[in-house]
Every structure is written in structure tokens, then in C-alpha cells.
Amino acid sequence: MRFLRHGRAQTLLILFGIAVGVSVIVFVTALIAGLQANIIDRTLGTQAHVRVEAPREANRIAPVPVGTLQLVLEDPRPQALRPIDNWLQVRDVLDRLPGVAAVSPVVSGPAFGRRGSAAESVALVGVDIPRYLRVIPLDEHIVEGRLEVGSSNAVVGSKLAEDLGLRLGGKLRLDAGEGREAIVNVAGIFELGVRELDARYVYLDLKQAQSLLALPGGVTVIDMTVQDLFGADRVAARVAGLTGLKAESWMDSNAQLMNALTSQSMSTRMISVFVALSVALGIASVLAVSVAQRTREIGILRAMGTRRRQMLLVFLIQGAVLGLAGALLGALAGWGLVWAFNNLGPGLFEIPMPPALVPAAMALATLSGVGAALVPASRASRLDPVEAIRG
Numbered sequence: 077m078r079f080l081r082h083g084r085a086q087t088l089l090i091l092f093g094i095a096v097g098v099s100v101i102v103f104v105t106a107l108i109a110g111l112q113a114n115i116i117d118r119t120l121g122t123q124a125h126v127r128v129e130a131p132r133e134a135n136r137i138a139p140v141p142v143g144t145l146q147l148v149l150e151d152p153r154p155q156a157l158r159p160i161d162n163w164l165q166v167r168d169v170l171d172r173l174p175g176v177a178a179v180s181p182v183v184s185g186p187a188f189g190r191r192g193s194a195a196e197s198v199a200l201v202g203v204d205i206p207r208y209l210r211v212i213p214l215d216e217h218i219v220e221g222r223l224e225v226g227s228s229n230a231v232v233g234s235k236l237a238e239d240l241g242l243r244l245g246g247k248l249r250l251d252a253g254e255g256r257e258a259i260v261n262v263a264g265i266f267e268l269g270v271r272e273l274d275a276r277y278v279y280l281d282l283k284q285a286q287s288l289l290a291l292p293g294g295v296t297v298i299d300m301t302v303q304d305l306f307g308a309d310r311v312a313a314r315v316a317g318l319t320g321l322k323a324e325s326w327m328d329s330n331a332q333l334m335n336a337l338t339s340q341s342m343s344t345r346m347i348s349v350f351v352a353l354s355v356a357l358g359i360a361s362v363l364a365v366s367v368a369q370r371t372r373e374i375g376i377l378r379a380m381g382t383r384r385r386q387m388l389l390v391f392l393i394q395g396a397v398l399g400l401a402g403a404l405l406g407a408l409a410g411w412g413l414v415w416a417f418n419n420l421g422p423g424l425f426e427i428p429m430p431p432a433l434v435p436a437a438m439a440l441a442t443l444s445g446v447g448a449a450l451v452p453a454s455r456a457s458r459l460d461p462v463e464a465i466r467g
Contacts, residue, residue: 077397087398090362094402094441095409097351101437102410107417108344110427112337116305119333120326122268124180124211124299125308127329128166128315129322130158159294166319167298173318175303175311178210182297183282185289187252189232191240198236199276200250202285202295211299214266214279220244221264226281230260233274234267250278252288260284352444359398360448364455384458391453392446399445403438410437 081087140146160166163181170179183202188195205225209215214231215223221244223231230250232242242248246262260280267274286292302311308325315323327334377387411434414427 086362090358090398091402091405093358094355094399094445095405097355098403098406098437098441099409099413100406101348101351101440102407102433103413103417104347105344105433105437106410106414106427106429108340109430110425112340113428114425115333115337118269119330120305122212122270122273123326123329125302125305126300126312126315126323126325128160128170128298128300128319129296129324130160131320131322159291159296160298160321163295163298166321169318170298170300170315173311173315175307177301177303178207180204180207180211180299181282181295182208182299183285183289183291183295184297185252185285185291187250187278187288189236189240189278190249190251191242191247194240196236196239197276198250198278200252200278200280200285200288202280202282202289204282208299211301217266217268218264219267221262223266224263225279226284228258228260228284229263229281231264231266231279232262233277234265235271235275236278237262237265239275248278250288252290254290256288256290258284258288348440352440355399355402355441356444356448358448359395359445360451362398364452388453392449395445395447395449395453396442397445399442400438402445403441406441407434407438410434 167179167181170176181204183200185200187198187200189198190196203225205223218231219234221231225231230248232248237243240248242262242265244262244265248260248262250258250260260278266277266279268277280288282295286294289296300311300315302308306327309327312323312325312328315321411429414429417427
């Protein structure tokens with residue numbers, strides 16, 4: 077500590093450098109984490125983490141005798157609406173699956189929405205509201221009316237309501253083809269913030285949607301949310317193995333988003349590594365200068381009986397103290413930057429402060445300080461007392 081006090085200017089300079097580095101690590105890491113959370117929330121706020129559907133229909137080629145050359149010109153088979161067989165049993169199995177937070181059966185299919193002479197292509201979505209709200213918080217996106225389906229009530233998107241001139245209490249005729257029609261009352265209008273969904277989705281009661289889409293007692297999709305967002309692909313693979321159904325995670329259906337999130341995380345790690353290296357080099361240079369300036373003092377200490385191990389510890393402790401003190405200042409500065417962004421910034425999104433971030437940054441800086449002190453400390457411990465005193 078006396079060595080650090082004697083080189084006060086150098087000590088303050090390196091403390092400032094460490095504090096800047098740690099504050100950059102804390103702020104940038106928290107910023108990227110907040111940005112990713114905001115992107116994921118906006119993207120997954122309108123879709124399930126895992127979607128379970130019936131397998132796609134495939135052509136079956138008749139067997140031919142062995143040795144026969146068969147030339148096949150094959151067109152892909154058209155995919156009609158297919159219900160999930162035994163969906164009640166599948167739902168119960170998924171409810172008990174570890175890592176699954178919510179399960180919601182859904183019936184969805186195309187239809188036309190008509191009002192007067194105007195007609196729009198719509199997507200009918202039949203849901204069990206209590207279960208569906210655990211997957212998609214539709215109630216948070218109601219802008220007019222109430223979330224009520226069943227008893228000939230429906231909830232429509234804001235863009236669809238605008239295009240068809242619908243308002244609360246208005247009537248909407250739904251035509252699913254082949255004479256399957258129904259007139260529903262508009263009980264609510266939602267706005268999910270995705271133009272395609274707001275212009276097409278019509279939420280109905282599960283049974284009414286089954287009737288309109290000619291799927292009595294069946295569902296077309298089972299939506300799921302999982303506890304570990306980034307473990308959705310593993311859950312999907314397990315569901316597919318258990319049920320034999322097609323299970324797709326949000327990571328598969330949003331490959332570009334996943335690539336962007338991975339790139340952001342990699343950028344954060346690279347920034348942290350380079351900042352830690354710069355901190356380590358700064359500490360190493362300061363301690364190297366300290367050893368050079370105090371060669372005579374080190375020689376006297378060694379001549380008085382200070383052992384090599386004790387001399388090594390002197391400079392290792394200096395590195396640790398510099399790293400810890402600078403990290404503490406940097407953590408406070410990083411916390412202040414996060415507070416300023418959340419309270420005085422543009423307000424685009426909130427930056428959360430992960431509880432482990434500050435201790436991790438401080439530990440990284442302290443370990444960098446100890447690591448950087450190894451070379452100067454080793455050099456100081458190997459000095460010959462006589463040569464060091466002669467200077």
C-alpha cells in the first residue's frame with residue numbers, strides 16, 4: 077500500500093483506466109441484454125415458444141419388384157387442414173412435461189370476413205381463453221371493448237376493423253366455404269402491433285371455430301411456452317420424439333432473429349475481452365514501472381530477510397487492490413450510466429441490471445489485475461539483493 081501511495085499519480089491514472097473499462101463492460105453488457113430482451117418480447121409477444129402440429133402429408137409411392145427401374149415425376153402433395161389426433165391426451169402429456177410453462181390448443185384456418193359488399197381474407201383462431209392467455213397475453217392488447225369470445229362473440233384486429241368499417245357491437249359475417257357461415261358480434265378490438273395479424277386475425281370460441289372449419293372436436297395447433305426461452309429447441313425435439321407430431325420452436329421459425337441475437341452476444345463478449353486485456357496491460361505497465369523505480373528498496377527488503385514469496389505477494393496484492401478498487405469505481409459509474417439511460421434517455425426500452433453483472437465485472441477486473449501483476453511480481457522476487465542495492 078505504501079508503494080501505491082508513493083506513486084500516487086500512476087495509481088490514480090490506472091484506477092481511472094480500470095474504472096472506465098469496467099463501466100464500459102457493465103453498461104454495454106446491460107444495454108445489449110436490455111435490447112435483446114426488448115426484441116424478444118416484441119417478437120414473441122404474438123407467438124408461442126413452441127408450435128405443435130400434425131405431420132405434413134407426403135406422397136406414398138407403390139412398391140415395385142426388385143431390379144425394376146422406376147422413374148417418378150412427383151408433385152408435392154397439397155396440405156389440407158389436418159387435426160391433431162388425440163389432442164386431449166397430447167395436451168395432458170405436454171402439461172406434465174418438465175420445462176413447459178403453458179399449453180394451449182388452437183384451431184386456426186382461412187375464411188372470408190364480410191360486411192355489406194366488402195370482403196377480406198381472414199384467419200379464424202379458435203381458442204380456450206384461460207389457456208391461451210398463458211401463452212399470448214391478448215388481454216394486454218385490447219384497445220376497445222373487452223376480450224370475450226363465445227356466444228357468437230368475436231374479437232378482431234384493429235386493421236381489419238378499419239378495413240371493414242367495424243366497431244364495437246357490429247356484425248361480421250364469416251364464410252369458411254362449403255356453406256359454413258356464421259354471423260358474430262364484435263365484442264372487442266385488439267392491436268398486436270403486427271400489421272399482418274391486426275389485418276387478418278379473428279378470435280373465436282374453440283367450438284365455434286371447429287364448426288366453421290369442419291374440424292369437430294379437433295385442433296390444428298397446440299401452442300406452448302417454456303420456462304427456458306433459449307431451451308425451446310430442446311423442448312420441441314423432445315415433444316416431437318414423444319408424440320410423433322411436428323414441433324417447431326421460435327428459434328427455428330425466427331432464424332434471422334436468432335442469428336442477430338447470437339451476433340450481439342458475441343459482440344458483447346469480444347468487447348469485454350478486449351477491455352479486460354487493456355485493463356490488464358495498464359496494470360502490468362504500472363507495476364513494471366513500480367518495480368523499476370523501487371529496485372533499491374526491493375533489494376533492501378530482500379537483504380533484511382524478506383523472502384521471494386513475500387516479495388511476490390507484495391506486487392500481486394498491488395495488482396489485486398488496483399483491480400478491485402478500479403472495478404468498484406467502474407461498477408458505480410456503469411450503474412449510473414444505466415440509471416441515466418433509463419431515466420433521462422430516449423425511453424425506447426428499459427435496461428435491466430442483472431444481479432450477477434456487477435460482481436462478475438468486478439471479479440474479472442480483479443483477476444485481470446492479479447494476472448497482470450504476475451510478470452512484474454516475478455521479476456521483483458527474482459532480484460538479487462546485492463545487485464538491486466547497487467542499482
